[in-house]
Amino acid sequence: MARKRITPGKIRLAEVAKLAGVSPITASRFFRNPEALSAGKRARVESAAKELGYVPNLAARALASQRTEVIGVLIPSLTNNVFADVLRGIYDALDGSRYSIQLANTRYSILQEERLLRLFLAQKPAGLIITGINQTADSRRIMETVDCPIVQIMEVGPAPIDMMIGFSHFDAAKAAIAHLLAQGYRRIGFLGARMDPRVQRRLDGYRAAMTEAALFDPQLIVTTAIPTSVTLGGTLFADLLAKAPDIDAVFCVNDDLALGALFECKRRHMAVPEQMAIVGFNDLEFMASSEPTLSSVRTNRYEMGRNAAMMVIETLEGRPPAEAVVDLGFSVMERQSSARRN
Amino acid sequence: MARKRITPGKIRLAEVAKLAGVSPITASRFFRNPEALSAGKRARVESAAKELGYVPNLAARALASQRTEVIGVLIPSLTNNVFADVLRGIYDALDGSRYSIQLANTRYSILQEERLLRLFLAQKPAGLIITGINQTADSRRIMETVDCPIVQIMEVGPAPIDMMIGFSHFDAAKAAIAHLLAQGYRRIGFLGARMDPRVQRRLDGYRAAMTEAALFDPQLIVTTAIPTSVTLGGTLFADLLAKAPDIDAVFCVNDDLALGALFECKRRHMAVPEQMAIVGFNDLEFMASSEPTLSSVRTNRYEMGRNAAMMVIETLEGRPPAEAVVDLGFSVMERQSSARRN
DNA sequence: CAATCGCTTGGTAGCGCTGTCAATATCGGT
């Protein structure tokens, strides 16, 4: 024999409908599309729901409607402040909306990403936000066949899966180097850690700018696969100085490395910027208040997250954004650490 | 008339069962409790599921079983690095398990927290991780009546709702001050931002230590409700110097403030620690590599997150932890910025 | 040899909601 209802006191949609004197379907519609009801019934259902403290059962809704109101978010790291800002933007945009977030951490592995993607899509998310433009071929194929809005964030590039929001890491790095060149620096070193695809493109931008200026020298480049940290910034900077003692500036692929380099300069009693200019990337909050203040490339991370989430929502509500690819740009923040030579 | 099945090709449990030559119920059991099956059927169902690429429908499962495999996590901030580490611990602990996370941001508001709590609990989470021990009376009541493991994290205190893992912010701050006193500092300032309950308790610890040493002076305390930042650290430190120019040390409620204070010292050409000792709180990564290296109080944030998640899981699997309240302690990291006077 | 036990397996119904389509109410125009 089958089970009996165990919780006879629970408030279901049927109870609300009964109290409001309408059919369950009408009550259901109230929660999904209130405009479809006549004003009278709408008010009746609303007060009935409030009186009973009704909360819809999302599992039942998801089962019956074959979709969820969950937006999947795939980011490579939870620790990196960069993603903290993006996430904050996403959460802010979704706050108060019907949608919620399912967050997963790919740990910079596109295989892990593919695994998580399959997991997500099996649950029919309402939308998807995924980091970067380098996915496995299988991931791409899966995403192209799935029927929900997808936004790739953090960078822009060719062939978006659906939508895209970010900026050009190549251009941003190139602009940072152009700034150093304009300030009169010539032997500009490069410090890179983790070397994920976006960092690689920053390296490409550096290489392009240096080559154009006929100043490129592989000796100026120090990179590692190790995850970034301030301590690592100091270590890499020491390595760079050992390889190329005559450098007059250093471009760091992120602000942690830049801060580490600054501390290492202090340790060696090298004056910044007189003996060594430093430029970071991302413009985290501390860059503007260090001593000396540190130059960096500002990226609009919060806006990126916020807009990405809004693009998903707008699409879901039938108002897809005019542009599928949004370039948020960047700005080179020129501060004391890269002041003009002499 | 009712709708027809729209997706005839979809792989459901019934298909797996058919291919495996067992009843749907047996197949269902395989996914929930494989040990209950005989070895033969287990293998058959397993290979059938793999062959068809079966992925269970979580909505249907949640609806039928009246529970979910989601652990709710309520934290006050996404930006604060402290919570990033905790989150990483939680995600790591749940990685590979059947459980997933629903994350929400209370923005340091216990009213917001209560709202989110109701939202969460209405969906019958498998467990709950909530920050701190200061909830509204209603929140407490709700949590006490709900039937799922709950872990309060970040601090320990009396009357846990269910389980608890953290450390004493009072003791930690007191130990930091004791360290400064032992090093010979006497006029020790206090810098506080945001002033959430845990920061308040750090202030209490400071006050207790200073009072015991007969050195307490309200002029030494500068606090603000503004969220913390490195820049703010510099500003508050400047305020403190204006109020009490004769201080010889400063205790900052977090490392960002400490870094800001360090930069402000450099700007004023005050030698650290000769003219001004600095101690932070949390021991973020950069504290060990700044110049000079900065003393701090190490807190075990990753472990806190990891253990909290494991406590929830273990309880769910019928192996509740021996101790409901876990004190992870702290350690005072003594570095150059608080080296002995003279 | 029947009774008992423990393990595995299956049948039935229902979890709470919504898609589909039909039915009814409302309305303006002729």
Add this chain to the structure above:
DNA sequence: ACCGATATTGACAGCGCTACCAAGCGATTG
């Protein structure tokens, strides 16, 4: 007063899975 069009409402069945209970089965026991 009639017609068609539009807005509102309702009936039905089913989304995919699992709780509950019962039955099958071989082994053990008195």
